[in-house]
Amino acid sequence: MPVLELQNISKHFGAIHAVNDVSFSLEPGEVVGLMGDNGAGKSTLVKMIAGNFRPSHGTMRMDGQELVMHKPVEARRHGIEIVHQDLALCNNLTAAENVFLGRELRRGFGPFSVLDYPAMYKRAAQIFTELKSETRPRDVVKSMSGGQRQAVAIARTRLTDAKIVLMDEPTAAISVRQVAEVLNLIRRLRDHGIAVALISHRMPDVFTVADRVIVMRRGRKVADKKIAESSPEEVTGLITGAIEAA
Amino acid sequence: MTSTDMPSSKDARSATDRTMDQRLELKQHSRLSALLSNQTFWVFVAVVLACLYLTVATDAFATSKNLYNITRNVTFVAIIALGMTMVIISGGIDLSVGSVLCLSSMVLAVTMHAGYGIGIGIAAAIATALAVGAFNGILIAYLGFPPFVVTLGMLSVARSLAMVASNNTVVFQFGPDHDKLLALGGGAWVFGIANPVLYMLVLAALAGFVLRWTRFGRHVFAIGGNEKAAILTGVPVKPIKVAVYMISALTAGIAGIVQTGWLGAVTTNIGAGMELQVIAAAVIGGADLAGGVGTALGALVGAALIEVIRNSLGLLGINAFWQGAFIGGAIILAVLFDRIRNFRQSD
Numbered sequence: 001m002p003v004l005e006l007q008n009i010s011k012h013f014g015a016i017h018a019v020n021d022v023s024f025s026l027e028p029g030e031v032v033g034l035m036g037d038n039g040a041g042k043s044t045l046v047k048m049i050a051g052n053f054r055p056s057h058g059t060m061r062m063d064g065q066e067l068v069m070h071k072p073v074e075a076r077r078h079g080i081e082i083v084h085q086d087l088a089l090c091n092n093l094t095a096a097e098n099v100f101l102g103r104e105l106r107r108g109f110g111p112f113s114v115l116d117y118p119a120m121y122k123r124a125a126q127i128f129t130e131l132k133s134e135t136r137p138r139d140v141v142k143s144m145s146g147g148q149r150q151a152v153a154i155a156r157t158r159l160t161d162a163k164i165v166l167m168d169e170p171t172a173a174i175s176v177r178q179v180a181e182v183l184n185l186i187r188r189l190r191d192h193g194i195a196v197a198l199i200s201h202r203m204p205d206v207f208t209v210a211d212r213v214i215v216m217r218r219g220r221k222v223a224d225k226k227i228a229e230s231s232p233e234e235v236t237g238l239i240t241g242a243i244e245a246a
Numbered sequence: 247m248t249s250t251d252m253p254s255s256k257d258a259r260s261a262t263d264r265t266m267d268q269r270l271e272l273k274q275h276s277r278l279s280a281l282l283s284n285q286t287f288w289v290f291v292a293v294v295l296a297c298l299y300l301t302v303a304t305d306a307f308a309t310s311k312n313l314y315n316i317t318r319n320v321t322f323v324a325i326i327a328l329g330m331t332m333v334i335i336s337g338g339i340d341l342s343v344g345s346v347l348c349l350s351s352m353v354l355a356v357t358m359h360a361g362y363g364i365g366i367g368i369a370a371a372i373a374t375a376l377a378v379g380a381f382n383g384i385l386i387a388y389l390g391f392p393p394f395v396v397t398l399g400m401l402s403v404a405r406s407l408a409m410v411a412s413n414n415t416v417v418f419q420f421g422p423d424h425d426k427l428l429a430l431g432g433g434a435w436v437f438g439i440a441n442p443v444l445y446m447l448v449l450a451a452l453a454g455f456v457l458r459w460t461r462f463g464r465h466v467f468a469i470g471g472n473e474k475a476a477i478l479t480g481v482p483v484k485p486i487k488v489a490v491y492m493i494s495a496l497t498a499g500i501a502g503i504v505q506t507g508w509l510g511a512v513t514t515n516i517g518a519g520m521e522l523q524v525i526a527a528a529v530i531g532g533a534d535l536a537g538g539v540g541t542a543l544g545a546l547v548g549a550a551l552i553e554v555i556r557n558s559l560g561l562l563g564i565n566a567f568w569q570g571a572f573i574g575g576a577i578i579l580a581v582l583f584d585r586i587r588n589f590r591q592s593d
Contacts, residue, residue, distance in 0.1 A: 073480055088478040090471030092538035093464075101468055102480040104461045114459040156479075 001064065003028050003163050003195050004049070004080075009058035011044050018044040020219040021058070026164060026195040031186060033206030033227075034199045036216035037239050042199050045216070046166055049197070050082050051075035062163075081157035085168040087149055089141050095148075096124035096137035099155045127155045131188050133181075146174030147181035154185050157194075164195045171205050183209045203232045215239055215246075222246070285532040285584055286544040289551055296554050304561045314440060316557050318508070321442035322347075322501045323520070324549035327527040328453040329497030331545045334528055335457070336490045337470040337537025338393035342382065343498040344520035345404035348512075350375045350502035352408040354427075355417035355512040364423035364430070368503055375499025376492050378404060383488030393491075401521065409514045418511035431507020442504045446546070449497070454542035466490060470537030526573060527552055530580040551576060 002025035011019040019041040026032060036042045047053045049060070051069035060067040062078055069075055075082070089098050100120050106113040124137035133151035135144070141152060150170055157165045167186070171179045179202075186209050189196050200206050206213055206227075213230055215223040215238040223230070223238045223246040230246070237243035281287050300307035326343050333340045354371035358364065382400055385391045420427050433441045457463040465486050468476040476483050498517075506512050529535065530551055531544025555572045559565075 072478075076480070084478055086474075088472070088475035090468045090475050090538070092467060092471035097464060097468075101464075101476070104464060106461065115461065115464065 002026055003063060004067075005061040005064075006049075007059050007061070009045070009048065009055045009060065011041075011048060011053060012056045017219050019048070019055075022216075022219075022221045023058075024214055024221060024224055026197060028163070028195055029190050029193045030212065031190050031196045031198060031210045033210035033213040034197055034216070035201075035203075035206060035213060035235060035239060039218075040216040040239075041219040042216050043168070046082075046168065046197070046199060049075070049080060049164070050166060051080070076160070079161060079163035081160070081162040081165050083150075083153045083157065083165065083167045083170060085170075085172065087153040089149055089152060091140070091142040093141060094137065095128075095135050095139050095141060095144070095152050095155075096120045098141055098152050099124045099127065099137075099159065101156075103159060123159075124155065127158045130158070131155060131185055133185065145178060147178030150174070150178070150182045151185060154189070157189070158192075162194055164197065165189055166197045166199070168199045169201065170198070171200065171202055179205065203235065206235075207232055217241060285580060286541060286547050288583060289530055289532070289544075289580055290547045293547060293551050293554055296551075296558060300554075300558050300561060306561050307558070312557070312561075314438075316553055317443045318440040319557075320546075320549050320553040321440075321446040322505050323523050323527050323552065324446050324546050325442075325449055325501040325504070326494075326497045326520070326524045327531070327545035327549050328449055328542055329494035330524045331528045331531070331533045331540045331542060332453070332457070332466055332490050333393075333494045334525075334533040334535060335470045335538060335540040336466045336487060337473065338386065338487070338490070339397065339525070339535070340382065340491060340494045341394065341397040341521050342378065342400035342404055343494060343524055344517035345401045345408070346375055346378050346495050346498040347502040347505070347517035347520060348514060349378065349404040349408040349411075350499035351506045351512045351516060352411050352417070352514065354503055354506055355420060356411050358420040358423060358427065359417050361421045363421075364426045367420075367423070367427070371503050372496065372499050375495045375502070379492035379495025380488060382495065383491035386491065387484040387487035405514065405518075412512070412514060414514050416511055416513045427507045428510055429507070431504045432510070442508060445500070445504055449500070450542050450546050453545075457542060462486065462489070467538055470539075472538075523552060523573075526577050530576055532580075532584075534584075548580075 004026040006025070007023050009019060009022045010017065022041075022045065034042050034045070044053065048055050051072045051074050054068075054070070067078060069078070090101065093101070097120070105116040105119045105123070107116040107119070108114050121137045128135045128137065128151060131151055131154065133148065135148045135151045141149060144152070170182050170186075174182065183205060186196055186198065198206065198210060210227055212226055213223070213235060214221060215235055217239065222244070223235070225246060234243060234246060238246060297307070306312055326347065330340060330343065350371040353374045354367045357370045358367040378400060382396050385396045386393050431441060435441060436444060457466065465476065465481045468481055469483055469486060473483060502517070505516065509516070527548035528540065528545050529548070531541070531546070531548030533540030533544060552573055555576060556569055559569055559572065
């Protein structure tokens with residue numbers, strides 16, 4: 001059964017049809033590449049799944065239940081985690097503090113509770129080990145490489161039992177060696193049975209790590225097929241419109 | 247590094263062991279280097295050296311009377327610098343503290359002069375400070391005003407209100423609880439330490455605790471580090487910002503109450519220009535005006551350095567007109583060390 005199912009989703013901003021009648025589903029443990037040119041409707045689609053926008057038409061279902069969200073925090077409560085393009089990290093805080101930002105662990109009782117640093121360092125170290133990342137919980141994010149920063153942002157999604165992780169251009173601004181590191185992190189998430197939607201401009205990344213590719217053009221879904229049955233040339237054609245649909 | 251000598255293994259356990267080793271090593275190494283690269287530490291060293299020099303060079307410095315004076319003079323700037331440090335950590339600035347100090351003092355003085363007890367007077371003064379802080383905070387957090395503009399406006403408004411409240415007179419009669427108020431600010435209830443110093447130490451401990459051990463404190467740092475990230479991770483940014491400006495105004499109010507008790511009189515002049523001393527103390531103590539960095543201890547140490555400079559110039563017989571130059575020099579020097587460290591890091 002799909003973990004997330006979109007049925008005939010549309011989003012209009014006045015006369016502009018940002019997303020038009022799009023349906024697709026995400027299976028657990030599946031990495032789906034979401035591709036399309038600027039303005040194709042990718043980010044509007046993602047923002048609806050993330051709870052930032054409500055669809056104008058259509059329904060979203062999660063584990064078969066209809067999903068209606070008004071605020072981004074509700075998405076998190078439903079097990080949808082987002083890794084933002086700029087990673088949303090605070091350079092002045094440590095890796096562990098960033099992982100737990102907004103969800104700090106405390107010990108003690110009521111108003112007398114204090115932050116539980118040992119527990120946060122321990123849990124963060126566990127997650128980084130699980131992700132096979134060399135990131136150290138006590139290191140300040142300011143001095144980290146692009147790949148380590150990604151690991152911190154992705155570690156956040158492991159705090160709760162996330163079912164879906166949306167990643168917005170995770171490889172846009174990092175070096176080639178670090179791209180491999182990030183793609184490995186994505187595989188770790190998949191191995192935990194998490195569905196990953198990877199929004200990317202980079203053809204090689206999608207073809208390396210994704211199981212399926214969905215191509216958007218001018219608000220519509222023009223292709224949804226297994227990576228094995230497609231090719232970078234075909235996807236490029238679909239993105240630009242040289243190929244109408246596949 | 248011992249870790250490079252170890253046989254490389256893909257086994258997860260040995261990978262954890264290795265990072266553990268590295269971590270231990272780094273921890274011991276980083277304790278010392280963290281201390282040496284700490285601005286607050288060096289300013290503290292400067293304060294100690296200056297005190298040692300003055301003890302040797304002058305007869306008047308190390309007398310109990312002078313030390314009593316210094317410690318008490320430090321407190322008013324230091325108490326407000328605690329609140330200012332929080333504002334600066336959050337990435338803001340509060341220029342209104344000197345005027346808020348004046349307004350709170352005047353509300354206290356006028357209320358008590360009118361015959362109310364000290365309890366009501368203090369409550370009114372604190373409430374006034376909190377209201378001013380809330381006004382600043384709401385304009386900044388919810389309406390998106392730049393902190394500089396709002397608090398610059400409030401600098402003018404609060405002092406003007408103090409003049410209106412007192413009709414620009416000097417108040418030195420504080421009604422039935424007159425003596426209580428003077429004891430509160432001028433007494434020395436524990437071991438001969440001036441009361442204001444005790445208040446300062448208690449408030450500093452409280453501020454240090456809040457910044458390090460509470461969720462609120464971490465969120466203040468997060469907002470100063472990357473406000474957008476704080477919003478995206480679900481930190482209640484706006485209420486926290488309002489609270490930070492209320493805390494800043496509250497510290498100004500508390501300093502105002504204590505200073506009123508100490509001076510025994512209030513004029514509409516008190517606290518004029520104080521915001522610059524307070525900001526200087528915070529910055530010398532290591533708070534970064536770009537946000538995200540600062541400590542409560544730093545605020546005290548910064549305030550102490552300013553006071554020691556002031557005091558020493560008098561004792562050494564240097565013309566008092568030089569005071570501004572020395573304090574300004576200290577600000578620039580303190581931040582210079584920070585810049586040098588940053589240059590090294592980026593190389």
